[in-house]
Amino acid sequence: MQKTSIKKRVTLKDVANAVGVHVSTVSRALDPRTRHLITPEVAEQILKASERLDYRQNAAAYSLKTNRTRTIGVVVPDITNPVFPPIIRGVEDALASRGYVAILGNTDGDMRRETGLVETFRSRGVDGLILASVEREDAAVSKLAAEGLPVITVNRRVDDSTVASVVNDEAEGIRRVLTHLVSLGHRRVANIAGPQSLSTGAARYAGFEKYRGPMGLADDRGLVVFANAFNEAEGERCVEELLASGAEFTAIVCSNDRLAVGAIAALSRHGRRCPEDVSVTGYNDMPMVERMQPPLTTIRIQSNKVGFEAGQLLVQMIERPPGEYVAEHIVLPIELIVRGSTRAIHAPNGQDGDTAKPRVRPL
Amino acid sequence: MQKTSIKKRVTLKDVANAVGVHVSTVSRALDPRTRHLITPEVAEQILKASERLDYRQNAAAYSLKTNRTRTIGVVVPDITNPVFPPIIRGVEDALASRGYVAILGNTDGDMRRETGLVETFRSRGVDGLILASVEREDAAVSKLAAEGLPVITVNRRVDDSTVASVVNDEAEGIRRVLTHLVSLGHRRVANIAGPQSLSTGAARYAGFEKYRGPMGLADDRGLVVFANAFNEAEGERCVEELLASGAEFTAIVCSNDRLAVGAIAALSRHGRRCPEDVSVTGYNDMPMVERMQPPLTTIRIQSNKVGFEAGQLLVQMIERPPGEYVAEHIVLPIELIVRGSTRAIHAPNGQDGDTAKPRVRPL
DNA sequence: GTGGCTGGTGCAATCGTTTGCACATAACCA
DNA sequence: TGGTTATGTGCAAACGATTGCACCAGCCAC
Known part of the structure; x- marks a missing residue:
């Protein structure tokens, strides 16, 4: 019965003690990119132990040390507007598979709130920004991009083409x-x-x-x-x-x-x-x-795809060495959906498929 | 022209140097709750300097030290379902005013994804959880609450009444x-x-x-x-x-x-x-x-209000000393909206106003 | 048998805060 | 005037991870 009711979180040190190695070894074994530095058998043991102890990396410590949060900020005018949820969903799906999460903010179309949110997000150290709220003239956004923070606008663009975007045709x-x-x-x-x-x-x-x-x-x-x-x-x-x-x-x-x-x-x-x-x-x-x-x-x-592409692209920008990317602009194809709100004009009688049969008398 | 193109982030130490005091003094002066420990004039100077230098607290360092992230996790079945955006919006509005932000996840109604998301969020050290995705039987959720993590379910509840909720009547x-x-x-x-x-x-x-x-x-x-x-x-x-x-x-x-x-x-x-x-x-x-x-x-x-109340309540739970709250259950009133999809039965002809007053013959 | 590699591990510094404690200095009272 | 108490500030130790560097074997080649 090891039912300690107050669970201390398990750290690298705990894993290290369990296996009998140094924390740095554990750290390296746990990161796929550095795992090759470790003797395979030792690495194996470490993986096992970290699994058994249910180790999970402390996100705060990681961020403090590496200056990366695996968090991106998403700014929309209003999540309540049905245009945006699919986009957000797309973004999140793209991010989730890469271990990122999104934090969300609403501007209600107020540019001051946009800058406020961006401030908040930056102080939380977001790795990048996806903005669905920009106007065409947005000096603040251009500046962000110029400062080297990965930024993508979705659905909309700024006139200044130095900031990446994913939009519709x-x-x-x-x-x-x-x-x-x-x-x-x-x-x-x-x-x-x-x-x-x-x-x-x-x-x-x-x-x-x-x-x-x-x-x-x-x-x-x-x-x-x-x-x-x-x-x-x-x-x-x-x-x-x-x-x-x-x-x-x-x-x-x-x-x-x-x-x-x-x-x-x-x-x-x-x-x-x-x-x-x-x-x-x-x-x-x-x-x-x-x-x-x-x-x-x-x-x-393709709202969902707009978001997904933006999410993917942003992660690429983030994980590429700084300055090594140019602002990409993705334009997605659209599709005409014909329904009942359009009808042939002055068509005295038959014609075909497309929509409604305009058995309509001229005005 | 102090246009340093590479902006180093300004830290407590920078502010301390600028004013000529120790970082701990700055830390105390900046926190309203400890400001009274500092000589008012010194505090004033510090505030000014931190303003001037555009100091912003490093969220990662804060979290690492205090074990609090001012972040809460929100889990919904699918943000694309129009029921949820207003709730999320309400949550965010409540959080924003208190300096919290929300990270979001979608389960698509899959309970395994729910537990996965909760795991992710916990490893990121969220201070609390708002769940719109729970089923009535959800042992995992009850356990979370029992472990002392502030949790609220919105719109839905779990049968186990030990977890707080905000729902409709x-x-x-x-x-x-x-x-x-x-x-x-x-x-x-x-x-x-x-x-x-x-x-x-x-x-x-x-x-x-x-x-x-x-x-x-x-x-x-x-x-x-x-x-x-x-x-x-x-x-x-x-x-x-x-x-x-x-x-x-x-x-x-x-x-x-x-x-x-x-x-x-x-x-x-x-x-x-x-x-x-x-x-x-x-x-x-x-x-x-x-x-x-x-x-x-x-x-x-009142979707928006459901979210707002939940956000408020959660922050209260978080900021109260642990174990000092009981699971509250808020039930919000609803409203009947009469429109055209209901009509009096067997009404042979005219009707008016509201929708149809029951000019009805008993069966 | 010695020198130089090399591959694997440990050491320790560091990221930026918060916070208990020690230490001054000033204020107070007898 | 001396001893005690406030009061304000500095010191330094954390928090948990990453990572450059030093070290130590063992191996190979000469």
Whole structure:
């Protein structure tokens, strides 16, 4: 009965005593990278003993000595926003397999809170940072990267390309959406663009501007309206603005799903049904939008993969000798998901597969 | 121009040298709890200097010395499940104000991964644990608590009441749902119960069994079917099972929103419309269910508050001398949210306001 | 048989804090 | 004025790991 109710944690010294060697020998035997320095049989004994005694390295001591914490900081605007959990999940999956863990912070879109969090994380000695909260202009972040701290932005980027990033192919996403709408016969397509201070908002808007001419869409200035945030309320406001301006359109490309959700709500409040009167598209394919009425046509981004790639890349940066990496920029492909919120315009009768059968009378 | 490109981190010693005192004096001056030991003017100087030099405590050294990390481990089944982010957010908000941070892990409902994560977290020396992933029988968790590690379960509980918890008033939630349905004239109410290995599933089912008799509902055994998981697929499967059994019902009480979402989908596949033919209720009021078609009648839980309370309580437990606390159990009130997925039975025509006032003929 | 390697281990310093204790100096009271 | 008590500060030992260096065998080659 060795049921000591107060368990002291077992240290290297305990293992060393058990085997009859010095702590440094144990330390070396336990680290795969230095194990070759030790006589195989001794190493074996040490492994056995450390197993038997249930030794686990003291993370604090390790950090103090090596200046590495195997911890990385993850900063998001708000974990409650459905866009971010899959990303975080991806990050954690990538980290877990390499023995790292993530600590998390929310900024609520406030840049001062971002810098505050980064401070907190740095003082805890994080080995690297993954930021989902950056704006395009973010001198603080560039400085971090310049100081040699491994940093990656996810989903968004900063304009300064010296900081690594993993993002989605925004322009291509918009191109796909437009192609889809054009194929349904739409020519007057409005755009609810996201905040231009965020790379996602800017890149999607840029895509819209780039492609709408070549695709034969009307390029009225009045067809674009800018949201101040990526949320439902702004989606509603922007639709109000569009309607008030008297602009004519048969479809709205929204810069993300939440804007689209708000847009559809506002449209229906004004007696315009989606998709019968107006087609609406989103961006992100966040959870549940396929269960909405109408189910949302949108661009699926690989959120989980974005996080996973970022996690992997960050660990690489961390474990590479300092200064030996250049800022990588990974762009992941997207996918168009066609659902019920888009429909052919003025199609008097049959056509095929793609979406809804537009047995619709012209207006 | 003191632009040293390689910033050495400033330590207590640096501050001590700057002021001309010993590091121990600096250490004491910086800690509010020991500041009174120092001559006020000296303390002032030290504060100033540490400010000026931008001193920040080395977390690893602190931990090594004090055995405290100001870090707590949070374990959830899957952060991607919309129920959890608000809870996590609440936890983090509570922790942040006290200088703690959270590290996060996902189990995907696998109990072995739970114990693995707990191991990882312990080896990193977390000061406490918040578990959203526990099953009712969880000897490992009880043992943790018994060993003196502060542990709180959130949303769920373990049967062993020695481990603290913050949960919702499940029985009351079910009572409210049933009251609502009864007032709409429903008498044959089915129940898609959640997994009975989870306290939420068990407590809600217990509520159903407890109240349906007294409220005058049919208490056929055949009206209850058990889901093996809280997800849409199981919701669908359970409806199939109900329909196949030939059971008659005009409403289904689902143990959570995702089951309800699945249930509605399966019903409509079988030509039963919600709410016209069958009323359906959920539980949790997770994001977006108000945008579904039909918008879901459900029980709103205070997810954010659950997390916040748990965070607060845990910090209290941590900062109290060991053994000086008893396991507290906090139960938070819920709220019935009536939306479009419930309707009065046999209502031939009009209705209004709330949802349908029971212009109902008794059966 | 001696000198030089080399491979395996131990020694001890170190990372940056906290904290019990010793030691001054000043303050107090008789 | 002398002895006692406060009061503020410094000293040094931890905490548990990593790691450069010294050491000591044993082995090989000459």
